[in-house]
Amino acid sequence: MPSTEFPPRRARTGRSRGLRALGAGAAAVVLASGLAACGSDDGGVPVLNWYINPDSGGQAEIASRCTDAAEGRYTISTSVLPREASAQREQLVRRLAANDASIDIMSLDPPFIPEFAQAGFLAPVPDDVAQRVTEDVVDSAIAGSTWDDELVTVPFWANTQLLWYRTSVAEAAGLDMSQPVTWDQIVQAAQDQDVLIGVQGIRAEALTVWFNALIESAGGSIIAENSTDPEEIQLGLTSEAGVRAAEVMRDISNSGQVGPALSTANEDSTATGFESDQGGFMVNYPFVYPRGLAAVEAGTLDQATVDDYAATVYPRVDADTEAAPPYGGINLGVGAFSEHPELAYEATECITSTENQAYYFTSNGNPASDSTVYEDPEVLEAFPQAPVILESLELAAPRPQTPYYSEVSGGLQREYHPTASIDPEQTPQDATELIEAVLRKEQLL
Amino acid sequence: MSTTTLPPAGKRTEPVSAPDRHTSDRAKSERKLGWLLAGPALAVMLLVTAYPIAQAFYDSLFDYRLTDPENRSFTGLSNYLVILTDSLWWTAVGVTALITVVTVAVELVLGFALALVMNKALQAIRPVLRAAILIPYAVITVVSAFAWQFAFDINTGFVNSWFAWLPGVDTTTDWFGDFGTSLFVICLAEIWKTTPFISLLLLAGLAQVPEVLQEAAKVDGATWWQRMRRVTLPNMKAAIMVALLFRTLDAFRVFDSIFIMTAGANGTESVSFLAYRQTISRLEIGLGSAVSVLLFLFVVLIAFLFIKGFKVDLAQARGER
Numbered sequence: 001m002p003s004t005e006f007p008p009r010r011a012r013t014g015r016s017r018g019l020r021a022l023g024a025g026a027a028a029v030v031l032a033s034g035l036a037a038c039g040s041d042d043g044g045v046p047v048l049n050w051y052i053n054p055d056s057g058g059q060a061e062i063a064s065r066c067t068d069a070a071e072g073r074y075t076i077s078t079s080v081l082p083r084e085a086s087a088q089r090e091q092l093v094r095r096l097a098a099n100d101a102s103i104d105i106m107s108l109d110p111p112f113i114p115e116f117a118q119a120g121f122l123a124p125v126p127d128d129v130a131q132r133v134t135e136d137v138v139d140s141a142i143a144g145s146t147w148d149d150e151l152v153t154v155p156f157w158a159n160t161q162l163l164w165y166r167t168s169v170a171e172a173a174g175l176d177m178s179q180p181v182t183w184d185q186i187v188q189a190a191q192d193q194d195v196l197i198g199v200q201g202i203r204a205e206a207l208t209v210w211f212n213a214l215i216e217s218a219g220g221s222i223i224a225e226n227s228t229d230p231e232e233i234q235l236g237l238t239s240e241a242g243v244r245a246a247e248v249m250r251d252i253s254n255s256g257q258v259g260p261a262l263s264t265a266n267e268d269s270t271a272t273g274f275e276s277d278q279g280g281f282m283v284n285y286p287f288v289y290p291r292g293l294a295a296v297e298a299g300t301l302d303q304a305t306v307d308d309y310a311a312t313v314y315p316r317v318d319a320d321t322e323a324a325p326p327y328g329g330i331n332l333g334v335g336a337f338s339e340h341p342e343l344a345y346e347a348t349e350c351i352t353s354t355e356n357q358a359y360y361f362t363s364n365g366n367p368a369s370d371s372t373v374y375e376d377p378e379v380l381e382a383f384p385q386a387p388v389i390l391e392s393l394e395l396a397a398p399r400p401q402t403p404y405y406s407e408v409s410g411g412l413q414r415e416y417h418p419t420a421s422i423d424p425e426q427t428p429q430d431a432t433e434l435i436e437a438v439l440r441k442e443q444l445l
Numbered sequence: 446m447s448t449t450t451l452p453p454a455g456k457r458t459e460p461v462s463a464p465d466r467h468t469s470d471r472a473k474s475e476r477k478l479g480w481l482l483a484g485p486a487l488a489v490m491l492l493v494t495a496y497p498i499a500q501a502f503y504d505s506l507f508d509y510r511l512t513d514p515e516n517r518s519f520t521g522l523s524n525y526l527v528i529l530t531d532s533l534w535w536t537a538v539g540v541t542a543l544i545t546v547v548t549v550a551v552e553l554v555l556g557f558a559l560a561l562v563m564n565k566a567l568q569a570i571r572p573v574l575r576a577a578i579l580i581p582y583a584v585i586t587v588v589s590a591f592a593w594q595f596a597f598d599i600n601t602g603f604v605n606s607w608f609a610w611l612p613g614v615d616t617t618t619d620w621f622g623d624f625g626t627s628l629f630v631i632c633l634a635e636i637w638k639t640t641p642f643i644s645l646l647l648l649a650g651l652a653q654v655p656e657v658l659q660e661a662a663k664v665d666g667a668t669w670w671q672r673m674r675r676v677t678l679p680n681m682k683a684a685i686m687v688a689l690l691f692r693t694l695d696a697f698r699v700f701d702s703i704f705i706m707t708a709g710a711n712g713t714e715s716v717s718f719l720a721y722r723q724t725i726s727r728l729e730i731g732l733g734s735a736v737s738v739l740l741f742l743f744v745v746l747i748a749f750l751f752i753k754g755f756k757v758d759l760a761q762a763r764g765e766r
Contacts, residue, residue: 119513203711260599263710263711264622264710272600406728441508444732445723
């Protein structure tokens with residue numbers, strides 16, 4: 001278990017506030033005319049701006065429902081952020097660094113929450129709200145919403161990767177999928193049946209997600225000793241678990257069953273491979289199931305193929321060590337410079353209500369962080385894999401929680417990509433040296 | 446009988462400019478008007494170019510992270526030392542130079558060919574032809590990069606199936622999986638996008654070649670190639686050099702195509718991409734500003750080499766002399 005010691009978060013100085021206010025004032029003058037038509041307090045009803053990640057319209061619908069439920073105390077307006085989580089973070093950080101008061105609620109990817117919290121970009125969660133929004137919530141989602149032993153965001157939806165497989169392939173390979181399976185077994189079965197193993201080897205966040213699941217499943221962590229001082233962060237890549245994770249990654253990549261484009265494979269392209277005739281096994285998020293159903297409806301996929309889909313918990317690295325599947329999703333942060341933080345927190349409670357999480361799960365395919373949602377018959381009907389998702393979420397491990405996540409993840413991707421070229425003896429050492437040098441600001445990334 | 450003597454050719458009498466102290470009121474007034482007319486534009490230029498450059502240089506002297514402004518500290522030139530001793534920087538410089546040389550060279554040849562076609566095209570189809578050739582330049586670079594990425598993508602692209610007859614290409618070719626193939630597609634996208642720009646500049650140069658010289662060469666029995674080498678190209682030198690200068694400056698700042706197609710994977714990072722990653726992704730404003738300043742110095746060096754080394758005369762290219 002990584003040990004953590006954190007100094008108190010910084011308060012912003014008057015000087016920097018003054019400079020920012022000056023900058024914000026200048027920007028306001030320029031933007032005033034353009035934004036005049038979008039005033040936030042028309043008719044005296046505060047408008048809460050909720051910056052959402054792109055989805056299938058679910059968050060906009062929830063915003064509308066919560067506006068109705070507020071009965072005139074506030075209205076929620078949504079603005080869509082860029083598609084990639086890293087780009088969402090870049091946009092929000094730049095605006096918050098300029099004390100943007102128009103950001104009331106933010107849909108945040110969990111790995112970036114420590115950075116926002118440490119920088120003082122999040123309004124503190126009131127104790128009573130913290131207590132209510134964590135009731136019945138899965139542990140991984142609470143961990144992903146926490147920084148410095150304090151809940152800093154409101155858990156919304158919690159994503160996790162499952163091991164998807166074709167029932168016919170597993171049966172033919174003689175795999176008992178009711179029992180935990182290892183990566184070695186998957187590789188063996190895929191080679192026997194000459195089918196694809198879908199993994200994400202692209203130089204992007206997906207690679208960090210995969211590697212983190214492997215090292216956590218092997219009993220280690222990317223960050224062994226955490227700290228808010230970047231020079232004090234100790235990495236665990238060269239540990240026994242780190243080397244084992246590198247070995248597994250290399251062996252899967254060189255198994256001959258990962259398709260011709262592993263080094264550019266992301267979640268979508270692996271789903272495409274799984275839908276093909278060569279599909280066999282794949283680690284991926286639950287969206288692949290509604291995606292398959294949609295393809296059947298569009299006439300591009302046989303119903304029999306989707307009927308052959310099944311899912312279980314993420315593969316183990318070693319047979320006797322439980323898997324630590326990836327954890328993702330979205331948590332809600334309230335902007336530190338919001339003019340309506342109390343109302344914003346009230347709104348987050350509405351957004352994350354059990355009913356809205358169930359709606360979001362069934363309509364948009366994004367699993368709930370509220371465990372009671374998984375007992376809803378409608379959810380179980382829409383997602384037969386719901387119990388497995390809940391089981392996976394209970395086992396899931398967050399990615400490294402550090403304000404310097406971009407450096408850690410970026411350094412990791414640079415050294416471990418392409419995964420087929422990983423040298424388990426050398427790559428962890430190289431990655432450690434690079435990331436530590438980057439954290440000391442002695443090297444470019 | 447009277448005789449008329451013409452002044453010797455080439456020795457025209459020039460009005461002697463009066464010393465400053467004798468500047469007439471009218472000249473003073475014209476100079477003042479000139480400043481009044483150009484002043485606002487100069488002020489705007491200083492505001493939008495000189496100020497950000499100066500700010501970037503100032504920031505580059507600090508250890509400054511956007512999320513940690515309180516701990517900003519002056520570090521002198523240490524950011525530059527970090528960059529210049531990092532192999533990643535020199536790799537990026539090499540990749541940027543390679544992209545610049547390849548794309549500008551191909552664009553020059555292709556652009557010249559297109560300019561010739563436009564110049565010789567029938568009057569009736571000339572406007573349509575020019576518009577058609579300009580279309581790629583009108584496309585936003587990000588959109589163009591996405592289009593080329595989708596075309597070459599192993600899952601969504603058509604290139605693999607259309608060109609499977611070529612050696613080395615089949616349905617399993619992952620264009621974005623290797624350095625060489627990634628760079629090939631990036632260069633292709635850049636060439637497609639900016640060749641129209643260079644061809645337009647060259648077309649303007651072609652129009653400046655006096656027809657009388659072409660006809661004289663024809664009368665003397667010069668072949669097409671001889672006329673091209675001895676008449677057309679020498680008379681277009683200024684236009685060619687300006688086209689090369691503008692495109693080289695532009696190509697050295699390549700970013701969009703790399704950002705969309707590979708995000709810097711397989712060693713395809715350019716200098717601009719490094720600046721983006723340090724400043725926007727890492728939020729290291731000091732380090733990123735230093736990369737940007739170095740990129741700026743490279744661009745200044747290129748401009749200096751062209752203008753002083755190759756004697757590019759921007760005024761002549763615009764037909765002012």
